[in-house]
Amino acid sequence: MNELKASVLMRHEVGLHARPSVKLTKLAKGFDSRIDLGLSPDGPWVDAKSIVKVMATKAPKDSIIYFRAEGKDAKAALDALVMLVDGDFQNGP
Amino acid sequence: MDHRTQRAAHRVEGRSAAPGIAMGRLVRLVAAKPEAGQSRPVAGEHQALADALEASRLDLTALAGRIKDEDAEAILSFQLALLEDESLATPAFALIADGEVANRAWVAAIDPEIATYDRADDPYFRARASDLRDLRDRVLRRLAGEADQALPSGAIVVAEDMPPSVFLATDWRDGGLILRRGSPSSHVAILARSRGVPMIVGVDIDHLESGVDAVLDGDAGTLIVDPDPMLRADYGRRLSEQAQARAAAFSFTGPVVTASGEPVQLMINVTGLAELRDIDPSKVDGIGLMRTEFLFQERDQLPTEEEQYRIYKQMVEWAAGKPVTIRTLDAGGDKPIAGLTMPGDLNPFLGVRGVRLSLKRLDVFRLQLRALARAAVAGNLKVMIPMVTLPEELDRCRVLFQDAIDELRGEGHQVVMPPLGMMVEVPAAALVVEDFKADFYSIGSNDLIQYVMAASRDEPQLADLARPSRAVFNLIGHVAAHAKRNGRDASLCGDLAGDPQQVASLLDQGLRSFSVAPGALGPVRAAIARYSGKPA
Numbered sequence: 001m002n003e004l005k006a007s008v009l010m011r012h013e014v015g016l017h018a019r020p021s022v023k024l025t026k027l028a029k030g031f032d033s034r035i036d037l038g039l040s041p042d043g044p045w046v047d048a049k050s051i052v053k054v055m056a057t058k059a060p061k062d063s064i065i066y067f068r069a070e071g072k073d074a075k076a077a078l079d080a081l082v083m084l085v086d087g088d089f090q091n092g093p
Numbered sequence: 094m095d096h097r098t099q100r101a102a103h104r105v106e107g108r109s110a111a112p113g114i115a116m117g118r119l120v121r122l123v124a125a126k127p128e129a130g131q132s133r134p135v136a137g138e139h140q141a142l143a144d145a146l147e148a149s150r151l152d153l154t155a156l157a158g159r160i161k162d163e164d165a166e167a168i169l170s171f172q173l174a175l176l177e178d179e180s181l182a183t184p185a186f187a188l189i190a191d192g193e194v195a196n197r198a199w200v201a202a203i204d205p206e207i208a209t210y211d212r213a214d215d216p217y218f219r220a221r222a223s224d225l226r227d228l229r230d231r232v233l234r235r236l237a238g239e240a241d242q243a244l245p246s247g248a249i250v251v252a253e254d255m256p257p258s259v260f261l262a263t264d265w266r267d268g269g270l271i272l273r274r275g276s277p278s279s280h281v282a283i284l285a286r287s288r289g290v291p292m293i294v295g296v297d298i299d300h301l302e303s304g305v306d307a308v309l310d311g312d313a314g315t316l317i318v319d320p321d322p323m324l325r326a327d328y329g330r331r332l333s334e335q336a337q338a339r340a341a342a343f344s345f346t347g348p349v350v351t352a353s354g355e356p357v358q359l360m361i362n363v364t365g366l367a368e369l370r371d372i373d374p375s376k377v378d379g380i381g382l383m384r385t386e387f388l389f390q391e392r393d394q395l396p397t398e399e400e401q402y403r404i405y406k407q408m409v410e411w412a413a414g415k416p417v418t419i420r421t422l423d424a425g426g427d428k429p430i431a432g433l434t435m436p437g438d439l440n441p442f443l444g445v446r447g448v449r450l451s452l453k454r455l456d457v458f459r460l461q462l463r464a465l466a467r468a469a470v471a472g473n474l475k476v477m478i479p480m481v482t483l484p485e486e487l488d489r490c491r492v493l494f495q496d497a498i499d500e501l502r503g504e505g506h507q508v509v510m511p512p513l514g515m516m517v518e519v520p521a522a523a524l525v526v527e528d529f530k531a532d533f534y535s536i537g538s539n540d541l542i543q544y545v546m547a548a549s550r551d552e553p554q555l556a557d558l559a560r561p562s563r564a565v566f567n568l569i570g571h572v573a574a575h576a577k578r579n580g581r582d583a584s585l586c587g588d589l590a591g592d593p594q595q596v597a598s599l600l601d602q603g604l605r606s607f608s609v610a611p612g613a614l615g616p617v618r619a620a621i622a623r624y625s626g627k628p629a
Contacts, residue, residue, distance in 0.1 A: 014217045014394050018171040018224070025174060051174040052181050056209065058218050 003070045006078040008085045016059035020089040025051045033071025109314035110282040113291035115269030121303045122252040142195040145235035216432030217394045265290040269309035276551040289612040295553035352625040358606040379415035381608020382586040398460045405468035423479040447480025462497040469509040481515040523568045538587025570602035593620035
């Protein structure tokens with residue numbers, strides 16, 4: 001199965017801190033696919049379903065967030081995650 | 094005689110931190126310690142940690158369901174997400190497999206995570222360390238076999254110390270609080286006074302056991318364990334008097350005047366909008382002190398300009414034209430804020446606190462000044478600067494305020510420059526108060542007393558020194574006289590004003606404006622009404 005990729009600019013005021021990370025990891029966990037998150041197009045990658053790992057990236061405001069996903073629902077997962085970040089984490093689980 | 098072996102009433106002395114009476118059973122909270130218990134087989138340790146994690150998860154889920162506060166909910170959902178993330182506990186289970194006991198393994202796994210947050214450059218990330226510590230301790234308590242600290246209402250809670258988050262999450266109806274540590278000036282004590290929860294600090298809690306009947310006398314600073322029927326009846330009467338007095342304090346209307354007919358301004362001290370819900374603005378003369386520290390504490394991120402603006406504006410609107418004095422952030426001292434105050438301040442009360450910190454953290458200070466300038470449009474807002482020591486500090490604040498206003502005008506905002514006053518709490522400022530270009534003065538008696546007397550309010554052995562002396566009253570009189578000569582307002586917003594026994598001495602010094610915790614309104618009103626002028 002092919003790996004899909006996506007990226008999105010994060011404009012959240014204080015970066016990928018607790019509240020956005022909670023929303024992001026919750027959303028990611030709703031998909032079966034393996035989903036990774038990184039701050040550059042070639043990684044390093046961390047598990048987007050792990051809040052410990054996602055928070056550890058300490059991504060600041062105006063970072064570009066890269067996702068890669070592999071699995072049956074990879075396309076839907078990437079679309080949903082990009083929409084969450086692009087919408088400044090206003091919507092989401 | 095060992096009082097544990099007898100059932101007669103006995104007294105345990107402490108220091109009053111919040112007045113009032115509570116009667117009920119003691120509930121002892123035990124601090125979590127990572128002590129190795131007797132060692133179990135590996136499978137047992139593994140199961141113990143798994144159970145503790147699951148129990149903690151259930152605790153947090155239940156807590157999140159009860160709390161409707163958005164900030165508290167955010168903290169809880171972050172902690173829940175961490176618990177549900179297997180990668181947090183994986184290193185702990187690996188250590189257990191190598192023969193470590195569960196509690197030490199858990200600490201070894203989570204402490205490096207806490208350390209990475211402590212080291213973060215970004216204050217928002219740095220502030221998360223406290224959430225992880227809280228989570229670490231919750232799991233440790235579960236490992237030690239303690240139930241969650243879901244406290245029954247009406248209990249007298251006994252603990253070493255208590256973070257404000259735990260206090261706020263507890264239903265204190267008819268209950269009370271006994272701490273070994275803490276002080277009358279701690280944030281928990283301030284919360285207890287404003288919410289009318291009787292509280293004593295500096296208590297030897299070693300022999301206090303859960304389930305025992307007790308009476309907490311917050312007026313005297315005494316706990317009576319196993320009270321006999323006569324004591325019980327006595328306190329029962331005082332308890333119902335207290336309930337009536339509290340009800341009366343809020344139903345009382347009309348101006349506050351002394352026995353000789355002199356009007357006195359009586360305002361309230363608050364920490365947030367929640368406290369205003371039960372108070373009718375027509376019955377007080379305004380807000381004499383809004384402490385903004387609480388907007389910055391126990392939360393996910395420092396408050397934004399917009400959030401501060403909304404809160405300040407709602408306060409000003411609540412007061413409907415009456416003055417609302419908002420104090421800029423007084424962090425530091427006994428009020429640390431994760432990600433903002435400096436850890437390792439050797440002597441925090443003489444360290445980087447109040448305006449000293451604000452002038453070092455201009456990013457945070459500017460946002461607050463901007464929010465205040467915008468909220469001033471909505472009504473009678475006054476801004477007070479804490480811990481001013483030299484005239485230049487206040488001048489600097491005024492320039493920064495003007496800069497913020499120019500900037501906001503440039504952005505098309507409606508703004509007003511509110512009166513800018515100073516908190517008089519450092520002796521160096523009180524002694525030469527005439528050197529300061531302040532629009533008004535507010536005397537902070539808690540700090541003024543401890544700085545004049547060189548006696549910490551946290552030191553139970555110095556309770557007799559950490560009191561208002563003639564030196565303190567002379568300084569207060571000096572400030573009041575200067576304000577009067579120059580037609581400026583001077584009020585007193587420390588605990589001294591909320592103590593009915595001190596009200597006459599303060600009126601003697603010429604003060605005619607006080608700001609007190611809402612719970613003290615009734616008694617202070619009554620003390621003012623009894624005052625018939627300075628003795629000749």
